Amino acid sequence: MRNRYLYLILVVLALVPWLLGNRYVFHVATMITIMIPMALSMNLMLKIGQLSIAQPAFMGIGAYGSALLAMRLGVPPVLALLAGALIATAIAVVVGPLFLRIKGVYFVLLTYAFGQIVNLVFQEWTTLFGGNNGLYGIPKFSIFGVRLTQSPHYYALGLLLLALFYALMRRIERSDIGAIFESLNENEMLSRSMGSDALGWRIGSFALSAFIAGVSGGVYAFYIGFLSPETFGFLMSVDLIVVNAIGGVASALGPVVGAILILPLPELLRDAREYQLLIYGVCLVVFLLFFRQGLVVFLQRKRRA
Amino acid sequence: MIEQIIVNGILASLIYILMALGFTLIFGIMRIVNFAHGEFYMIGAMVMLMLFGSMGLPYFLAVLLAGLLGGLLGVVAERLLFRPLVGDELAGMIMSLAIGIILQSAILLTFGPAEQSVTRPFSGTWHLFSAAVPWDRTVVAICALLILVIFYLFMKYARLGLAMQAVAQDPETASLVGIEPGTVYASAFGLACLMAGLAGALMAPVYTVGPYMGELPMLKAFVVVILGGLGSLPGAVLGGLLIGLSESVVTTLFSSTIALIVSFVLVLMIVVVRPTGLLGRGAR
Numbered sequence: 001m002r003n004r005y006l007y008l009i010l011v012v013l014a015l016v017p018w019l020l021g022n023r024y025v026f027h028v029a030t031m032i033t034i035m036i037p038m039a040l041s042m043n044l045m046l047k048i049g050q051l052s053i054a055q056p057a058f059m060g061i062g063a064y065g066s067a068l069l070a071m072r073l074g075v076p077p078v079l080a081l082l083a084g085a086l087i088a089t090a091i092a093v094v095v096g097p098l099f100l101r102i103k104g105v106y107f108v109l110l111t112y113a114f115g116q117i118v119n120l121v122f123q124e125w126t127t128l129f130g131g132n133n134g135l136y137g138i139p140k141f142s143i144f145g146v147r148l149t150q151s152p153h154y155y156a157l158g159l160l161l162l163a164l165f166y167a168l169m170r171r172i173e174r175s176d177i178g179a180i181f182e183s184l185n186e187n188e189m190l191s192r193s194m195g196s197d198a199l200g201w202r203i204g205s206f207a208l209s210a211f212i213a214g215v216s217g218g219v220y221a222f223y224i225g226f227l228s229p230e231t232f233g234f235l236m237s238v239d240l241i242v243v244n245a246i247g248g249v250a251s252a253l254g255p256v257v258g259a260i261l262i263l264p265l266p267e268l269l270r271d272a273r274e275y276q277l278l279i280y281g282v283c284l285v286v287f288l289l290f291f292r293q294g295l296v297v298f299l300q301r302k303r304r305a
Numbered sequence: 306m307i308e309q310i311i312v313n314g315i316l317a318s319l320i321y322i323l324m325a326l327g328f329t330l331i332f333g334i335m336r337i338v339n340f341a342h343g344e345f346y347m348i349g350a351m352v353m354l355m356l357f358g359s360m361g362l363p364y365f366l367a368v369l370l371a372g373l374l375g376g377l378l379g380v381v382a383e384r385l386l387f388r389p390l391v392g393d394e395l396a397g398m399i400m401s402l403a404i405g406i407i408l409q410s411a412i413l414l415t416f417g418p419a420e421q422s423v424t425r426p427f428s429g430t431w432h433l434f435s436a437a438v439p440w441d442r443t444v445v446a447i448c449a450l451l452i453l454v455i456f457y458l459f460m461k462y463a464r465l466g467l468a469m470q471a472v473a474q475d476p477e478t479a480s481l482v483g484i485e486p487g488t489v490y491a492s493a494f495g496l497a498c499l500m501a502g503l504a505g506a507l508m509a510p511v512y513t514v515g516p517y518m519g520e521l522p523m524l525k526a527f528v529v530v531i532l533g534g535l536g537s538l539p540g541a542v543l544g545g546l547l548i549g550l551s552e553s554v555v556t557t558l559f560s561s562t563i564a565l566i567v568s569f570v571l572v573l574m575i576v577v578v579r580p581t582g583l584l585g586r587g588a589r
């Protein structure tokens with residue numbers, strides 16, 4: 001296995017917060033475990049050749065959905081989390097057949113408009129979503145009677161979900177489904193003539209990506225306990241694009257590596273947050289011009305050479 | 306009331322058209338969705354703040370210089386950053402995103418996040434039927450019209466303008482008859498950014514200026530261009546008028562946020578039902 005060392009490093013990195021025992025480190029690490037599945041959900045769409053700017057909107061739907069179910073209807077958090085993610089999935093399944101007929105630039109613009117509408121609804125429908133003042137008083141997550149109150153608990157939950165989603169993505173990559181995605185990207189006509197249901201597969205991966213984003217949103221809502229529409233705006237899409245571009249799209253390992261390199265940056269640059277976006281921009285330019293395959297492929301090639 | 310709505314709508318439309326024409330020109334020729342287009346508008350306005358607001362240069366000279374600087378920046382960006390990615394739609398789009406955030410944070414770092422105002426060169430209002438029209442908006446409208454006429458004449462009669470249309474229609478045939486695609490790319494990108502810079506410079510004294518001011522005009526240009534058809538120049542004009550007027554109606558009756566939601570729903574429906582927009586050609 002060529003990636004053995006990389007996996008070893010990742011496992012050690014995952015243990016770092018416990019070694020340091022610092023609450024702040026736990027918080028940053030928890031946010032990363034919430035964002036990596038988001039990056040994976042965008043990666044899944046990129047695998048079928050579509051850049052979806054709607055992923056933060058699905059995360060928002062999952063977050064608001066599970067928070068409101070738990071707050072207003074007293075649904076147990078585990079069920080609320082699942083229901084929130086399923087609402088996001090259902091919306092993806094409804095709009096998917098319309099959106100996914102369209103490819104390339106128009107798909108990007110469609111998902112962009114969709115994301116904006118969802119966000120504007122969060123902002124305007126103040127009685128339900130709390131508007132720009134935010135939604136307060138979301139209860140803590142609990143599972144089998146255990147209440148998760150501190151960031152180490154949420155970090156453990158995040159890691160568990162992350163491992164699950166990552167394993168799922170790798171499985172898809174290596175299975176026939178991965179091969180079908182690749183063939184649809186390479187030559188859709190040929191692939192369809194051999195019997196692959198292009199639209200069906202696309203809707204399937206759109207729905208799965210919305211589910212992953214919805215779960216991340218739910219975990220985020222229970223962890224932070226407060227939701228505001230701007231969290232799920234266009235800037236998060238930029239983050240996800242940066243993470244995927246730096247790590248590379250070809251393998252699910254790409255966004256994981258990209259996220260671990262990029263997402264702690266805002267925390268390291270706390271005194272100079274204005275530089276964060278500048279660095280993102282410069283990183284994007286450098287990777288687009290010189291390492292368009294991303295870091296993971298670059299490292300693998302180097303080792304082979 | 307109705308006259309006022311129409312006048313407000315047309316005043317807004319002219320700026321939308323100025324932005325949308327450049328946006329659609331870049332797409333038509335290079336197949337790039339320029340997410341940084343609003344940032345060139347912002348750069349135009351910030352240059353206006355310096356040249357006209359602080360240094361006191363004459364108004365029209367400052368507008369011209371601001372536009373030229375925007376255009377120059379566009380040419381440089383095309384030559385260095387977009388050219389290596391020609392043919393890769395996705396990479397081009399991400400590159401424009403990167404350029405947008407670099408420009409925005411560069412301005413944020415130099416000028417700070419605060420909104421600033423530029424001295425108004427003209428004041429007072431005049432009346433057209435029962436509608437009150439501010440003088441400064443009138444001057445902006447006249448300048449915008451002038452730019453549109455020059456742009457039209459350039460595209461219709463100038464060799465370079467014709468070459469741009471040829472490349473937009475069919476790049477291979479265009480290169481067969483000896484049109485250098487590189488020159489066309491750079492000049493089209495520069496021209497588009499020049500217009501965005503001029504639009505920003507013209508609007509600088511009307512609203513406040515700041516690093517985030519380009520986001521809304523960018524959104525509007527995007528809606529207009531989808532409505533009219535990506536890549537279609539007449540479509541941008543028609544779309545600009547339709548969006549400007551309908552927005553003026555909805556804003557007067559409800560609020561500007563509702564107007565934004567309405568226009569996005571419109572975009573969604575158009576892309577789903579008729580992706581080529583009102584006047585767009587079929588997919589190449």
